[in-house]
Amino acid sequence: MAEVQTQSQISTLQKLYRDRYNQEETKCLLQHHDWDESKTINFINESEPSEVRKLIFRLLGNENGAIEKDDDIIRTVSKGLTDVVRQFSCVQCDQVWWKKVPVNKQVSKCKVCKSKYDAIPTDMMWGWAVFKCDCGNEFSGFGQMGKTQSKCYSCGALSYPSTIRPPSRRRPPKSNQKHMCDAPDCPGCDSARRQRAGDGSEKKCVHPRSRAGKSKVIVASEAHISTGSTISSVRDQDDLCSAMQNTTLSDIRARLK
Structure with a gap:
């Protein structure tokens, strides 16, 4: 072909x-x-x-892969818990939220349009992230699973997030270092990379400063279709x-x- x-x-x-x-x-x-x-x-x-x-x-x-990448899911399964906190989004209303849902039915309703959505895939979540650098340093910051890499200020290497946490479980910063990721629209990146922000890159900086004036939704949740429903029932x-x-x-x- x-x-x-x-x-x-x-x-x-x-x-x-x-x-x-x-x-x-x-x-x-x-x-x-x-x-x-x-x-x-x-x-x-x-x-x-x-x-x-x-x-x-x-x-x-x-x-x-999805399970291996998410420490929270590993802990949930190992402890035999029946609920898990997951991320949801509604691209139509530009809403993003987290909710505790049953492990076997990870569905939530948008408070604005009342449409039901499936949870964001764990390998595509974004927000407050935990990074584990190969040098052994662990640090926190904003990021998206499998997409953006943030700089380790111990060795200078870039690392992908290992876990994305809900805002309520956000860790306090360990240092005053500014956010810096490899997305072209990151406010902490160099000017040359920023000029390439319109090059069609899939990477998007999820830091609140870079999202100002832009859509809150980085990945749209799938519209939920109940078991047995026909395709025409999609909103x-x-x-x-x-x-x-x-x-x-x-x-x-x-x-x-």
């Missing part, structure tokens, strides 16, 4: 799902369905978000999802341009 065509298919699905899946994940889903966009879209819509993630991890050779306020169900692929592409 021509490289241009494959990149176009990957880009279309990424836009369709508002960058919920990165380029590598989108590519593996398309490959799994023989590059058939209709089959790929139907699979994503007709499956629970957790099942889509499970397939992605299996295809990428890391079936347990109709998401124009992209509505278009996806009622129009052809060519119509979808036209709306995404």
Whole structure:
């Protein structure tokens, strides 16, 4: 298949799902369905978000990746707890919140539009993060799982977050060092990198200073579909999802341009 065509298919699905899946994940889903966009879209819509993630991890050779990356989930499972605090978002209302929910039903309702959403995947959460540097230093700051890396002020290396914590469990800062991550729009980055902020980079700084005047939602929660529901029961306020169900692929592409 021509490289241009494959990149176009990957880009279309990424836009369709508002960058919920990165380029590598989108590519593996398309490959799994023989590059058939209709089959790929139907699979994503007709499956629970957790099942889509499970397939992605299996295809990428890391079936347990979501659990391995999250210390809070490991503690929850080891202690036999039935509830877990998870992050949710509503892109339509630009709302982000955390809520304690049952482990087997991680669903919450937006207080503004009353729509129900599934929890943000653990490997895509953002907010107050704990970093564990290879040098042994542990520090806290703002970040997004698997996306942004923050500077360790002990050795200077960049580290990914190991855990994202709810605001209520935010640790007090251990030093007066300013936030610095590798996102191009980070207020603590150098001016040269800041000038590249419009280069289409997927990295977004989640520090409150960099989010001022921008959308609060970094990753949109999946609209919750109860077991046994049909695809048509998805809330109709998401124009992209509505278009996806009622129009052809060519119509979808036209709306995404």
